[in-house]
Amino acid sequence: MVTMDDISTAIIALVRLGAAARFVYCMVRLTAAEEQAAQYKKRAKNTVIFYIIAESIWQIKDLILYYYS
Numbered sequence: 001m002v003t004m005d006d007i008s009t010a011i012i013a014l015v016r017l018g019a020a021a022r023f024v025y026c027m028v029r030l031t032a033a034e035e036q037a038a039q040y041k042k043r044a045k046n047t048v049i050f051y052i053i054a055e056s057i058w059q060i061k062d063l064i065l066y067y068y069s
Contacts, residue, residue, distance in 0.1 A: 012058055019051040 026044035030037055 008058075008061075015051070015054045019047055019054070022047045023051075 023044055026040045026047060030040040030044070033040065
């Protein structure tokens with residue numbers, strides 16, 4: 001039986017994998033397309049910001065559950 005903890009662990013893994021793949025993709029495109037360098041730098045920066053916010057949300061959730069458990 002799948003629990004909510006298993007589902008949240010799977011979502012965290014997908015977010016981490018997706019953010020890493022997007023960052024690598026932006027870095028590869030950054031080296032290949034010099035005329036669009038600013039665009040891919042911004043996309044890479046936004047990917048890092050998304051990852052930080054996503055990890056922060058999970059940490060806050062864990063703190064709340066720890067505090068009220």
